Amino acid sequence: MLPDDLELRAAIDFRRRLHRFPELSGEERETAEAVAGQLAAYRPDRLLRGLGGHGVAAVFDAPQPGLTVLFRCELDALPIREIGEVPHRSRVEGKGHLCGHDGHAAILTVVAALLARQRPQRGRVVLLFQPAEETGAGAAAVIADPAFAAISPDYAFSLHNWPGLPLGQVALREGPVNCASRGMRIALAGRTAHASMPADGLSPMSAMARLMPALTALGTGGALGEAFRLVTVTHARLGEPAFGVAPGAGEIWATLRTLRDAAMDGLVAAAEELVAAEARAAGLGHAVAYEDVFRHCENHPEAVAVLRAALDAEGVRHQPGEPMYPSEDFGRFAAVSRSAMFFLGAGTDHPRLHNPDYDFPDELIPVGARVFLRTVRDLLG
Structure with missing residues (x-):
């Protein structure tokens, strides 16, 4: 018909x-x-x-x-x-x-x-x-x-x-x-300070600069086989848009992607471990949340x-x-x-x-x- x-x-x-x-x-x-x-x-x-x-x-x-x-x-x-x-x-x-x-x-x-x-x-x-x-x-x-x-x-x-x-x-x-994927939202918490005295605060800038390439290195893409992993940093924010304030907080958003759900579990664990280690080394607080969660x-x-x-x-x-x-x-x-x-x-x-x-x-x-x-x-x- x-x-x-x-x-x-x-x-x-x-x-x-x-x-x-x-x-x-x-x-x-x-x-x-x-x-x-x-x-x-x-x-x-x-x-x-x-x-x-x-x-x-x-x-x-x-x-x-x-x-x-x-x-x-x-x-x-x-x-x-x-x-x-x-x-x-x-x-x-x-x-x-x-x-x-x-x-x-x-x-x-x-x-x-x-x-x-x-x-x-x-x-x-x-x-x-x-x-x-x-x-x-x-x-x-x-x-x-x-x-x-x-x-x-x-x-x-x-x-x-x-x-x-x-x-x-x-x-x-x-x-x-279709791949499994999820949005990983990473929040880093330090302490603000006057921009003229940044040493009085605790900025997440250096930790963020190290984290972004380290996260993408966890999954660099390639052929869609069982070992496929891809991490894409999609957004980052450091402090507030003000010249007088040294930043005390920052966010990184990244999309994690694998061929199957089981592989996603391993990628999530590796990413969370990386974030925790970097935050700990820098003396920062941190929190991780997930959005846009897709099963394969x-x-x-x-x-x-x-x-x-x-x-x-x-x-x-x-x-x-x-x-x-x-x-x-x-x-x-x-x-x-x-x-x-x-x-x-x-x-x-x-x-x-x-x-x-x-x-x-x-x-x-x-x-x-x-x-x-x-x-x-x-x-x-």
Whole structure:
């Protein structure tokens, strides 16, 4: 079954409406309202709202019992100013749908339209519009929501557009597909002093100067194998912006990245030991906190086999691909289902994800919808 021109036009218009009014992770209230309004037109049997924050799920039941199959997209945008000149560019200063979550959501609205025309023969389909993917908090919050127990899936599927891959082609593999990562926030505490008498205080400057290269030396990247470790210093702050005060406090932010969760445990331990030793040697207090915690994303072999069959049936070219350096919180669904994500090519010369001139290619909407709907038919009839 293919979307007709009206269904496809509605999805494109919806995608561009979301693009004009982006909302950040945890703030997707109006986006969720727009999604719920769009889904209501397709008469799902249930429409769940407020999942894990602002999440929305449309449930389409079949006449006969069977598997629960979930398809997930994302709601949130990025705190990046859009500079592209498309007519539907962001109208919210400093925020933009520069990762394609608006396009992923549009794909699921097409799936909803097609399910409204013809329900599967057995089981049920859940279309999940998930909040807060960019911070790594959304999937965990959805799964922890008591309402999720009623729609807990046997299979969970997702896609992400991928610039650099030929338009409409797919990368799909078993095993790890996205890295584990987390943001490490290091606070160092000394003692301020007058800038004319710095010896009266205790500055963290020297400790910070040593820590930043030492942290990056813990993980220098390279090939995405089992030993892969990467530490990227992303932000540093020393004291206050004042000429009369010698600094007494500082912060370093770093992103830690490994291929698998188990390796992350070792990298975290090494980084914390390094921070503690440097602080101790300098006589500084220190504290470590973590944000944007992503588990690694691993594709289940059975779920991958289902997607491969759907891609073949729909004539979509695909290749195994390699694991991706970026993180993705869809990995959380592996704990509750057989899950798999594929990467849908946005074009070899397309602006990269999170670039300020990125825009989702509308040509991908029918491709993603066809693959997902074929997956429904193969699993549920």
